[in-house]
Amino acid sequence: MKSIQLERLSLDGDLRDRLAASASRLADSLYGPDEVFKPASYDWPGDNEGRTLLAQILTARATGTEPLHTAAILAKLPEGVNERGYFGSILPEGMTDEQQLSGNSWYLRALAELYAWKKEPAVLRLIEQVVTGLILPAKAHFDHYPTDPQERASEGEAAGKRGDKPVRNWYLSTDIGCAFIMLDGAAHAYELLGWPELKETIEAMIRKFLSIDLIGISAQTHATLSALRGMLRYYGMNGDAGLLAAAERIFELYVREGMTENGANRNWFNRPWWTEPCAVVDSFVAAVELWRRTAKPEYLETAHLIYFNGLSHGQRPNGGFGCDNCAGSKERDLYALENVYEAYWCCTMRGGEGLSRAAEYGYWMDGNRVTVPFYHNGTAALALDAGDVVIRQSTSYPYAGQAAFEVLSAPASCAATLRFYVPQHAVPGTAAIRMNGVRLDAVSENGFLEVQAELRPGMRLELRFELGLVRVPAAHAPGFPDAFTLRHGVLLLRSRRNEAEPELGPLTYSENGNYKDAGGAVVLSPVFIPIRLNDKETVLERKAILFA
Structure with a gap:
């Protein structure tokens, strides 16, 4: 099962x-060739350049517009990298800089996404240089990566800092733990290269x-x-x-010890000081990948929670992303932190991905099997065995459990299996699929309703399920052990009154989750809040989300 290519989508709505x-923010001169390259003294080599390229490439594919700065940045790469083809200085043999590994991982991932997009052989050669020059020589060093908390600095800022003494x-x-961010870049490169020596290096990194x-060392949740x-x-x-089982255990640990009540993150285990959209993006992607690999619907439920309550709250009206407080740790409220309102040096770029x-x-x-786990307005060209089927989706989710799919064009004969996600927060027994107004017999399995259909132009399929007000015990609020949250479906609700714990009394649903x-x-x-309705004052406003 593979996700649709971004070029086959034309999105609408929020x-x-x-x-x-996001694409507009990434077109700012801050992310252009004159500013994106950092001097040799910058202690995160490749980080700014890699994150910027990765975000510009992906948002360009998702929006169908050429990125303003990407070609110029690529043209300047030979000036930015060292003679071995990666960012930063060439260290003496036997020495490793974990921030250099981390930053160059984003550079590798940007190159991998660029190659997937453009298929240019020269890009593949750039990937080979990073692997040969930086990753393979680091293989033996991971065996003695320092994991004793006494050997490490325990204080950090929103932009991490490298220690002077090795x-x-x-x-x-x-x-x-940021050295292990390179696992993502190395694995992405291995998908393209398939080198046995890179495989051995990846496995050495995973073993360590x-x-x-992770709790004892207070690992960064983003890493x-x-x-x-x-x-x-x-x-x-x-x-x-065994690797999948280990991945599930790590994600379970993160959800239990590293997630905030609105689906964002605590920047380090044990230190709930601020959230970081970089990690929120990672958690969203990891949740979806775990669902893809296991078919367990609870991972999709978590992904919906993260996207609509954590990731969306981290995006600022200018398209960038910034840090919030860790709601549930010491405060009942959720709000943006004004001093890191936009983390333009990292989170803005990661938000693009x-x-x-x-x-x-x-x-x-x-x-011929089509699975729909999320609902967004827009048009999609689905590549089925018989040919392309173009459908237009219109949905009122997450405010209402409704999504309609109109077939705009299809081959003469095109049978398909269609699977539509029904969130666990839907009212039980209310989900149904209709074709041109007639209810279809549907099979319910692993959180999805499945139907068989012969797709023809003009056909309209509609999924409906009911959403309601749900009281959920707080699972990520160690500072408030008896608290609960109120949700409309997946949407976390906040009190509109001044007091944190209003006497609610009988409530009536209005619209848009109110x-x-x-x-x-x-x-x-x-x-x-849809981004077109958002402003800085709203983001900074304290929103009471925990009730007693």
Whole structure:
């Protein structure tokens, strides 16, 4: 089962608006060739350049527009990399800089996505240079990667810092564990190269990563989740059941110990100081990949929670992304942190990939089997065995359980199996699929309704399920053990009254996730707001989301 190619989508609605805003922000001169390349003194070599290229490439594919700066940045690459083809200085033999590995991982991933898009052989040669010059020589160093908390700096800022003195031949970062971000880049490169020596290096990295007490070392959750993404990518190539089981355990640990009540993250295990959309994107991708590999619907449920309450809240009205407080750790409220309102040096770029993946994840193809795990307005060209079927989706999700699919064009004879996700938060027994108004017999399995249909132009399929007000015990609020949240379907609700714990009384559903009291006043509304309606004041506003 593979996700749809971004070029086969034409989005509409809020996701289109978010992608357009992200692409616009990435067109700023801050992400152009004159500013994106950092000096030799910058201690995150390749990070800014790699994240920028990756985001520009993916948002360009998702929006169908050429990125403003990408060609110029690529033209300047020979000036930015060292003689071995990667960013940063060439260290003495035996020395490793974990921030250099981390930054060049984003550069590798950008090159891999560029190759998938353009198929230019010269790009493949750039990938080979990074692997040969930086990754393969680091293989033996992972055996003695420092994992003792006493050997590491325990204080960090929103932009991590490299220590001046090496520990056992490693230059370490306050972003603890960031060396393993390279698992994602290395696995992405292995997909394209298939080199046995790269496979051995990846497996050495995985062995060491799985030996680390992530809680004990207070690992950065972004590094943890990026490594997890790499493990899942590698699992897709080797099919090792033990590796998948390990990936599930790591994600379970993250959800239990590293997630906030609105589906964002705590930047480090044990230190809930701020969220980081870089990690929120990683968690969203990891959740979807775990669903893809296991078919367990709870991973999709988590992915919906992350996208609509965590990732969306982290996007700023200018299209960039910034840090919020860790709601549930010490405060009942959710709000943006003004001093890191936009993390333009990392999260803004990572948000571009997160939104592009949200688009890509809307349809999954397996021969004549079409799986729809998310709902977004727009048009898609589905590549079935008989040929392309073009459909237009219109949905009121997440406010209502409704999505309609109109077939715009199809081959003369095109039978397909269609699977539509019914969230676990839907009212039981209310899900149904109709074709041209007639209810179809549907099979329910692993969170999906499945139907067989002969697709013809003009056909209209409609999925409906009911959503309601749900009380959910807080699972990510260690500071408030008896608290609960209120949700409309997947949408986390906040109090519209001044007091954190209003006397709600009887409530009536209004529209767009809002609930009114007996006097007609809106007392609950979603944390999620379409980006076109958002502004800085709204993002900074304290939103009470935990109730006693």
